[in-house]
Every structure is written in structure tokens, then in C-alpha cells.
Amino acid sequence: MAISRRDALKYSTILAASTAMAGSTNTSNPKVIKSNNKARIADTNKPRVVVVGGGWSGLSVAKYTKIFAPNSDVILVEQRHEFISCPMSNLWLVDKINLEYLTHDYLQAARNNNYTYFQATATGLDKTNNILHTSNGDINYDYIIFACGIDYDYSRWTNDIAFETRLRQDYPAGFIPGSEHITLKNKIKNFKGGNFILTVPSGNYRCLPAPYERACIIADYFKSKKLDAKVILLDENNTVTIKKKGFESAFNELHGDYIDYQVNTKILNIDLDKKVVTTEFDDIEFEDAAFYPHVRGARILEFAGIAKDAKNMLEGDINPLTYEVNGYNNIFISGDSRPMGFSKSGNTANSEGHFVAKLIASKVNKTAPIKWESPTTTCFSCVSLNPERDIYIYSNYKYDKKSKSFSFTNTSSSEDWKKDGKVNADSVYKWADALYKDMFS
Ligand SMILES: Cc1cc2nc3c(=O)[nH]c(=O)nc-3n(C[C@H](O)[C@H](O)[C@H](O)COP(=O)(O)OP(=O)(O)OC[C@H]3O[C@@H](n4cnc5c(N)ncnc54)[C@H](O)[C@@H]3O)c2cc1C
Incomplete structure (x- = not known):
């Protein structure tokens, strides 16, 4: 068989490559490509502010720190590749x-707001040398803020890791976005x-009204499909935790035939094989479920x-007025990981992010400290x-110096869904549009 010149060249290239590879595997001193652990982020001589977590709080901290302190080098470290609300x-x-x-x-948010989005999972912190360890390398910082949200705490239901894994995988709560939500939708x-x-759950769980809203929405959906079905809402609390009037009247007047709401209900056992939940009062058979366990601060903290290990919540160990981690004036925590009893909600986290950005900017700019x-x-x-x-609620918080605690102030609500429900339903889209714009534009 004749070999053309082109083929001969091709074969010689392959031969050269395979010889080189064979050589490299046989050598007793293989050439190791070394890279240090430094993240591939260009150094600048500007003060660096690292924001860990690109959720409702972190996105506003990143954007507004850059606005209030334009001379800072802001890096947003987020494990997700895209934001899902x-x-x-x-x-x-x-x-x-x-x-x-x-x-x-995230790329658009970073472009629009002159900061850097760095996709990585934060794995540890060297507080002495100001280094954040991530899955994509180490990042040095002058100031760092953790806005990493929540994790679940299944320990009050079980300490059996295999069982917890089954709960997480087969019956996810749907309170951390992504696959959990898709599983729930398919269910x-x-x-x-x-x-x-x-x-x-009891305690200060993420988004107080969301489980009640979810019950109403699922009930309405089942009804529209004319299913012979019940949404059984097992509440550890002794009553609806927020917008009580509005939800109770909706349960009674709109969804009485589809929602079975049970208060003060602690789960004693979940049998996933027999599909039975045992409470203090009853054994309840179920066809499907989404089990929302207690929440705690994000594990990275x-x-x-x-x-800090207060009430098993493992939330941030911070000064609640300055958001500084105790003992460190360049490390901050905000959003749902904070220990203050504020509502764990997106609007709260976002508005707090605006304030924390001002705090950090005042340090970067070396201007006078600002007040809480x-x-x-x-929340709609x-x-x-x-x-x-x-239905809708609005509130701010006030701080009592004596008791060193916060309480609600300027609270107003609109829970009469018959009278104001349409205006509120129209407003929720305007609210979401405004907040997405605030974080990404
Ligand atoms: C179903 C549902 C409905 C809701 N409805 C409303 C509503 O109508 N209105 C409202 O105001 N709030 C609502 N909320 C609550 C709101 O979503 C949260 O309170 C809000 O997301 C908290 O913001 P955050 O920035 O603290 O945390 P998150 O938004 O959760 O952001 C934390 C970010 O940190 C990242 N992260 C965590 N660990 C690491 C790590 N180690 N390295 C890198 N990145 C990390 C996560 O990937 C995430 O992107 C709802 C929540 C749910 C689940």
C-alpha cells in the first residue's frame, strides 16, 4: 500500500506524540506541572473586599461596596454557576x-457593577494571614464578608446519616434553590x-410564610386537577408564625377541603418504607412529602x-450592630447566617447588604464609622x-440597648385577601423585578 506524503506526515506526528507520551510514563523522574494554591485572580494594589456567597445579601454587598468604595477590588466568590431565586x-x-x-x-451582575465573579466553594479561612481557601485556590483579602445563607439541621429528627441522606434526596425541603425545587415541582x-x-420547623427558619404559601398553592393546584388529595401541613409551632389572619382565613375559606393544618405537631418518627409519619398525636400515611427540617447557619461558618453554638443554630458569631465577627474588625457576616432574630428573608438580606456595604466602604475609605x-x-x-x-407584611427593627435585643417596629400588613389580594398579587411582580434589578443591573 502506497502512503501519500500527507499520510506520512500525519503518521510521523502521531508517532512523535506517542513516543513522547511513552517516554513520560517510563521516566523515573516525571515532569510534574506545579501550580501554587493561589486562585487565578489578578492582584491589584487596591484594598480587596471578598464577598463569599452570591445570594440576596452577598450580591447587594458586592454591588454597593464597589459603588460606595470605587477604589476597592471586590471579588464575589460563589459556588453556583447561576443564580436561581x-x-x-x-x-x-x-x-x-x-x-x-x-x-x-452572575457574569452580568459582575460586569454591570465592576466587580469580579469567581466561581468556587469556600472551604476554610486563615484569619491570621487573611486568606480564604476555596475549591479553586486561595484568595487573600483585606476585608471579607460571609453571606452564605443556611444549611439544614436534620439532627432533631435523626442522627442516622444514611436515613438523613434519604430524606435529603427523596423528600427534599425545597428551601435551598436548584435541584430540590425541581424535585418538588415534579412531585x-x-x-x-x-x-x-x-x-x-420551629425556631427562626428560612422564610416564615413560605411553607404556608406553598400549602395554599399546592392545594389550589390539586383542586384544579380535581385530585382526591390532601395537603397535610404539620407545624411544630403552636400557631401560624406570620400573617396569621390572612393564612388562617385562606385555609378555612379557600382550602378547607384540601388543607389539613395541624399545629403543635412534633414528628417522632418517619418510616420511609411504610410511608408513615408518627407524631405525638397520630400515625399519618402519606403518598409524597417535602420534609422541612430545622435550619442552621451555613456550614462554612x-x-x-x-x-457560635447558640440554641444549636450555629449562626455567625458577630456584633449585631457592626456585623463584625467578634475579635476581628475585617470579617463580617450578613443575610440568613446572622444570629439576630430578623426574618430570614430575601428583602431583609438584601437591605442588610446595602448597609453592610456602607460599613465596609467606610473602613476602606477610612471615613467615620457609621451607625446601625x-x-x-x-414579603408577599x-x-x-x-x-x-x-397577602403582605412590612416591618423594620429597633434595638433595645438595655436588653441588647431587637424587636419589630413600623410593622404594617395587608392580610385581607378579599379586599386587597389583587393589588398585592400585582405588586409581588413589581417587587421581584425591582429586587432582581437591584442585584443584577
Ligand atoms: C420557597 C421560598 C420562598 C421564599 N420567598 C421569599 C419571599 O417571597 N420574599 C423574601 O424576601 N424572601 C423569601 N425567601 C427567603 C429568601 O430566599 C432567603 O431569605 C434569602 O435567599 C437569604 O439570602 P442570603 O443571601 O442570606 O442567602 P442565599 O440567598 O441562600 O445565598 C447564599 C449563597 O451563598 C452560597 N454559598 C453557601 N456556601 C458557600 C460556600 N462555602 N462557598 C461559596 N458559596 C457559598 C450559596 O450557593 C448561595 O448562593 C424564600 C425562600 C424560599 C426557600
């Missing part, structure tokens, strides 16, 4: 909105009838040595899908 996601479960509405672009869509269990400002809690909840009706 928890707020509004209950409406997505039943196709009131599409996934694009919830999904946003709802594929439900054929019977009992669908939702739970409400523990790995970084900046969590209250976050703002604004859907109680009916067709027609769409919402």
Missing part, C-alpha cells in the same frame, strides 16, 4: 412563572392523589471558625392561584 419559586412550582424569571446571570406535577405532607440602620422586611405570599391573591 427562592422568592417567587412557589409560583414556579405550578407554572405561574417560568424558570427564566427566577434565573439570573407536585406527578401526584395522583392521597396525602402530601409538608412540615414547618463552622469550618471558618466564625460560628435597620433592615427592611417586605400567594394564598390563591385563580384568581391570584396575595
